[in-house]
Amino acid sequence: MQRFAGRIILLWGWRRALLAFLAGALAVLAQAPYDFFAVCFVSFPVLVWLLDGATGEASDGWLRRLRPAFATGWWFGFGYFLAGLWWIGQALLVEADSFAWALPFAVVGIPFALAFFYGFATVVARLFWTSDIGRIAALAFGFGLAEWLRDVLFTGFPWNAVGYAAMPVPLLMQSVSVTGMIGMNTLAVFVFSLPALVAARRHLKLGAALLAILVAGHVGFGYVRLAAPPKPQTRAVVVRIVQPAVDLGEKWDASVRDRIFATLLGISAKAPEQGHARPQLILWPETSVPFLFTERPDALKAIGDMLGDGQMLIAGVVREEGGSGNAGSRYYNSVVAINDKGEIADAVDKVHLVPFGEYLPFADLFSRFGVGQLVAGPMNFAAGNERHAIMLPNGLRAVPFICYEVIFPDLVSDDAASADLIVNVTNDAWFGDTPGPYQHFRQAQVRAVENGLPLLRAGNNGISAVVDPRGRIVDALAVDARGAIDAHVPVSNRAFLSARQRRINGLLIMLLFALTAVAFSVRQRLRVN
Structure with a gap:
């Protein structure tokens, strides 16, 4: 696995862009109607390894050094949104004589624009990048922030947010009643990215433990919620x-x-x-x-x-x-x-x-x-x-x-x-x-x-x-x-938590991963110095 990850890390140019595009496109299989969430345990580790190698020249300014990270995230997002939203073009074919000219805008232009959010996510992550589990936390924070911005900026279009990949069936949907979509997006990227640790084996045991705890909690909470007897019917x-x-x-x-x-x-x-x-x-x-x-x-x-x-x-x-x-x-x-x-x-x-x-x-x-x-x-x-x-x-x-x-x-x-x-x-x-x-x-x-x-x-x-x-x-x-x-x-039912509390919980989860990423980043830099 180390050799495989190493080959991905060393990719450059069009090969790096192509693999990022394919990894993003593959992740769409975790969304409806396919619901094959296991693919994200491949797509996101590949993205982590690509970002491991997304470094600029030491002599470049900090903005130029972030370009490879942005490009990697953008190509990942372009593949994800192109594969997940191509069907928008179908609407233009209902009256093809009048609207077929707009197909490139709908099928390619929208994914092109949305991919900037994922480019932003990887830039944020790369700012706190480390060689250990800290980079997984950084990526989770970056995607959590990007998905939240995708919900609110430019009229908003939070379609196929990453968190839905972790909720293919009702058993796995119940956690969102606590975390909200902000927290679910952040946690999903963290869990999906943890297998990237098998390459360098740093914090592998910690990552495996966190993966087991989070997955067990996600499934267990869903089971308890679904098994609980319904409240008495009032109306x-x-x-x-x-x-x-x-x-x-x-x-x-x-x-x-x-x-x-x-x-x-x-x-x-x-x-x-x-x-x-x-x-x-x-x-x-x-x-x-x-x-x-x-x-x-x-x-x-x-x-x-x-x-x-x-x-x-x-x-x-x-x-x-x-x-x-x-x-x-x-x-x-x-x-x-x-x-x-x-x-x-x-x-x-x-x-x-x-x-x-x-x-x-x-x-x-x-x-x-x-x-x-x-x-x-x-x-x-x-x-x-x-x-x-x-x-x-x-x-x-x-x-x-x-x-x-x-x-x-x-x-x-x-x-x-x-x-x-x-x-x-x-x-x-x-x-x-x-x-x-x-x-x-x-x-x-x-x-x-x-x-x-x-x-x-x-x-x-x-x-x-x-x-x-x-x-x-x-x-x-x-x-x-x-x-x-x-x-x-x-x-007869009501929300498990209020909308305000879910929003606070989601922001706290995102903040926790941000602080974790900063802590690991500072620790690594102190060691180097």
């Missing part, structure tokens, strides 16, 4: 989740809108199967209503006729303000709650929009070059001001998140703090049967665990599901299936 909601599997090629086709709407009504109105109660809540996916209610008020009457006494529909719609089709109209990607009288009882607009997909940043500048939003849709959206919970007929509070809003841990935790249910409506049909919908669902699943709340998820083509507060899938519909889920959803 519940009977829900029907509709998955219409509408072809996006027809989504905004005026000639088939009535058929799409009839499909939604038909699935919603079906009598429940034997043994299931009549649903109190019916849930439709993101932008499922194929027209504006301002243009088709008869649709509200049809929904009211479909709903029985005491039932409520929560549906994803495009909501218009400012008049029907006027130049000054504003459009929102929204969910609306419709009561059994066919009245809109509440509405919540999407707050965190997708850049270039739902709105065009610097629209005036891009329009000069003939660039519009890069995903086909009826219009550009405006962002909502705030999110609030929707009150259901039985008094429960459901807080809705539209599409990728659910991937932001802090956003969900803050807004769901006083809610009883998490609702996620999405339309992942843009991405077909690729890894994208499965990755999206996994992140939503982890939000349920973090917050100790049931998750009700409706997707146009999947993955629609009911997830319990421990992340276990109660029922689900496969990608591209058409149908409905009927489920009795008890509501």
Whole structure:
């Protein structure tokens, strides 16, 4: 192993870049839908050994000496994000005649930009690099900090954070209720990188002990949480989740809108199967209503006729303000709650929009070059001001998140703090049967665990599901299936720790690894001197 690691350390030039790229791409197999987390015990040790050799000339300034470390981390990140996000380009092929030109931007440009975060991570790690276990702590701190920044900078895009690789099943998700994603990302990189110690054998026994303790604690805590008897049920909601599997090629086709709407009504109105109660809540996916209610008020009457006494529909719609089709109209990607009288009882607009997909940043500048939003849709959206919970007929509070809003841990935790249910409506049909919908669902699943709340998820083509507060899938519909889920959803749990405490714990974990890295770095420099 020493000889193998030595050969990696001595790589230079394009060979070093290629191996870093391949190591990053390999790590994607730890994410959904593959969930082969063992590959990270290869990818991250390889990254450690590459960084062992990422040294500049002694005569160079400190910035120039960090260039090899940045390049190594950037190539690792480029491989990771290219292999993990290539499916974004699928959305541009729905209307290929109009948007195929943007494929390089989506498939290569986004990974190119995100890779800078991992380049930053390895630069931070290299500042405190040592020849022992201290460098493992430094890398964990660097990645923990980079993943946190990826969540908050430039509107944020924390997709496929490294910590999800350590949570492929509910048994291994429970620790996030204590550490939060900040701590989970940091701990995951530390654990995955520890096998790098077998090369030099310094602190090998300590590393093996820490690996065993952390893995045992991770698994043991999950087992205890899942084995614990559920709290007594205090309240519940009977829900029907509709998955219409509408072809996006027809989504905004005026000639088939009535058929799409009839499909939604038909699935919603079906009598429940034997043994299931009549649903109190019916849930439709993101932008499922194929027209504006301002243009088709008869649709509200049809929904009211479909709903029985005491039932409520929560549906994803495009909501218009400012008049029907006027130049000054504003459009929102929204969910609306419709009561059994066919009245809109509440509405919540999407707050965190997708850049270039739902709105065009610097629209005036891009329009000069003939660039519009890069995903086909009826219009550009405006962002909502705030999110609030929707009150259901039985008094429960459901807080809705539209599409990728659910991937932001802090956003969900803050807004769901006083809610009883998490609702996620999405339309992942843009991405077909690729890894994208499965990755999206996994992140939503982890939000349920973090917050100790049931998750009700409706997707146009999947993955629609009911997830319990421990992340276990109660029922689900496969990608591209058409149908409905009927489920009795008890509501009795709360988060194991508050969002604030999880955030503090995560930052403390990151700080612990930072201090450990500094201590080992100072110790090594004192020895050398």
